[in-house]
Amino acid sequence: MRNFKEKPKVVIIGGGFGGLEAAKRLGNKPFEVILIDRKNHHTFQPLLYQVATAVLSPGEIASPIRRILHRYKNIEVILGEVTDFDLNRKAVKINACPESDDNRCEIFFDYLIVAAGAKHSYFGHEDWEELAPGLKTLEDALEIRRRLLFVFELAEREALLTGIQKPISFAIIGGGPTGVELAGAVAGIARRALAKDFKLIDTTKARVMLFEGASRILSSFDETLSQKAKKQLEDLGVEVYLNSFVKAVERGRILVNDEWIECSAVLWATGVSASPLGKKLGAPTDKVGRVLVNPDLSIPDHKNVFVIGDMAFVKMDNGNPVPGVAPAAIQMAQTVAENIIRDQKGKERKVFKYVDKGSMATIGRNKAIAEIGRIKLSGLIAWLTWLFVHLIFLIGFRNKVSVMIEWIWAYFTRERSARLITGDAEELLKTFASRQNLPTAKR
Ligand SMILES: Cc1cc2nc3c(=O)[nH]c(=O)nc-3n(C[C@H](O)[C@H](O)[C@H](O)COP(=O)(O)OP(=O)(O)OC[C@H]3O[C@@H](n4cnc5c(N)ncnc54)[C@H](O)[C@@H]3O)c2cc1C
Numbered sequence: 397m398r399n400f401k402e403k404p405k406v407v408i409i410g411g412g413f414g415g416l417e418a419a420k421r422l423g424n425k426p427f428e429v430i431l432i433d434r435k436n437h438h439t440f441q442p443l444l445y446q447v448a449t450a451v452l453s454p455g456e457i458a459s460p461i462r463r464i465l466h467r468y469k470n471i472e473v474i475l476g477e478v479t480d481f482d483l484n485r486k487a488v489k490i491n492a493c494p495e496s497d498d499n500r501c502e503i504f505f506d507y508l509i510v511a512a513g514a515k516h517s518y519f520g521h522e523d524w525e526e527l528a529p530g531l532k533t534l535e536d537a538l539e540i541r542r543r544l545l546f547v548f549e550l551a552e553r554e555a556l557l558t559g560i561q562k563p564i565s566f567a568i569i570g571g572g573p574t575g576v577e578l579a580g581a582v583a584g585i586a587r588r589a590l591a592k593d594f595k596l597i598d599t600t601k602a603r604v605m606l607f608e609g610a611s612r613i614l615s616s617f618d619e620t621l622s623q624k625a626k627k628q629l630e631d632l633g634v635e636v637y638l639n640s641f642v643k644a645v646e647r648g649r650i651l652v653n654d655e656w657i658e659c660s661a662v663l664w665a666t667g668v669s670a671s672p673l674g675k676k677l678g679a680p681t682d683k684v685g686r687v688l689v690n691p692d693l694s695i696p697d698h699k700n701v702f703v704i705g706d707m708a709f710v711k712m713d714n715g716n717p718v719p720g721v722a723p724a725a726i727q728m729a730q731t732v733a734e735n736i737i738r739d740q741k742g743k744e745r746k747v748f749k750y751v752d753k754g755s756m757a758t759i760g761r762n763k764a765i766a767e768i769g770r771i772k773l774s775g776l777i778a779w780l781t782w783l784f785v786h787l788i789f790l791i792g793f794r795n796k797v798s799v800m801i802e803w804i805w806a807y808f809t810r811e812r813s814a815r816l817i818t819g820d821a822e823e824l825l826k827t828f829a830s831r832q833n834l835p836t837a838k839r
Pocket residue numbers: 409410411412413414415432433434435437438439441442443444445476477478479511512513514531532573574671673704705706707720721722723725
């Protein structure tokens with residue numbers, strides 16, 4: 397048994413981008429670090445859409461947290477869901493023993509770093525989630541993959557059994573980076589990857605519709621780039637609808653502005669709400685539940701409790717909030733780890749300053765946009781930059797190699813190697829009640 401006595405104890409909630417970086421920064425330093433996550437793996441969320449669209453397999457974009465941190469002798473990883481806090485007693489409650497109230501379910505800390513992230517929100521219509529899944533976890537990606545592939549399987553089966561051949565259509569709601577990436581990749585599956593494998597239906601006729609409530613997609617990018625992205629999507633056959641608010645989601649159809657539109661599957665890529673743990677800290681939050689942190693990222697009245705990443709609301713010098721992106725979570729983690737080390741050395745804490753290293757979104761083969769400072773890229777060069785950056789940041793050497801091979805394979809063959817429908821396919825029928833939405837037959 398290692399002796400942690402005398403060392404300040406740092407508890408980190410979340411093994412995402414923020415939590416992992418904080419742990420690494422405190423690794424092999426004079427602290428006892430405990431990282432708690434409800435999953436045993438770190439997920440590289442920027443590539444989730446590629447799992448959802450059958451380019452990559454789950455294991456290629458996720459790594460066990462215990463493995464990532466194994467070389468740090470002072471870090472213990474615990475699998476568990478944090479449910480509450482007692483900040484006065486410096487305790488974190490986990491769901492280890494739900495029947496019991498005693499403190500065996502509590503982990504005590506000297507410092508607490510909360511990095512539990514955010515998820516998509518349905519603006520008060522949580523019942524839409526079953527019909528229009530969002531993309532945040534590996535499970536979400538697999539569910540979306542199941543539905544996408546099942547739509548085509550069902551259509552082929554119906555074409556054989558009944559001769560009914562009606563159009564397939566996919567609706568993607570939200571024209572931010574995730575919606576754009578999904579729309580481009582879904583179009584790619586339908587137009588290329590599946591086209592030769594289905595004999596009775598013409599998968600290339602599938603409609604892919606992207607709905608955005610604002611007047612342009614990718615509104616966080618420069619306007620010329622969002623126009624280029626729209627054009628690139630349209631070149632792939634995606635129908636982009638702007639100023640289009642989704643007001644209702646029902647089985648087999650959605651209400652956009654005042655028009656009902658039939659769709660075989662709906663994917664949700666808009667709205668964000670911070671982890672509910674933020675509210676349990678008792679600190680002020682904004683309307684999506686992000687905690688309003690102090691300049692050193694601690695929370696009011698508790699200098700030893702920090703909130704970072706997608707859960708934290710911090711303003712940049714220009715008055716806009718720091719965006720919910722991986723580099724922001726990583727930079728916040730670095731500031732917090734340094735502040736904890738500074739505390740021990742009796743030094744003054746640092747104020748968090750976000751350094752924007754640029755943003756990019758991919759649309760499809762040879763198609764992407766990137767904005768790095770004043771440099772604006774689109775097309776092939778932006779796409780290559782996107783590939784390179786994502787390979788560099790993906791965790792694990794084996795994953796990097798494996799993903800690179802998959803990408804090269806997919807580029808030259810246009811094949812999607814992870815086209816598996818897992819679980820009970822017939823169960824999916826419940827989700828596709830509208831069975832008229834079937835594709836045009838080839839012959
Ligand atoms: C589909 C998608 C695509 C994205 N693409 C990009 C991109 O291209 N570039 C980019 O920069 N950013 C991208 N982002 C955003 C980026 O992933 C987030 O900003 C980043 O993950 C935030 O890091 P975080 O540490 O705050 O939270 P996360 O990385 O989300 O980690 C939170 C962790 O906390 C754990 N957790 C949550 N609640 C609990 C609990 N109660 N108890 C225990 N553990 C808990 C979770 O299991 C998770 O491991 C994308 C996000 C999504 C969803």
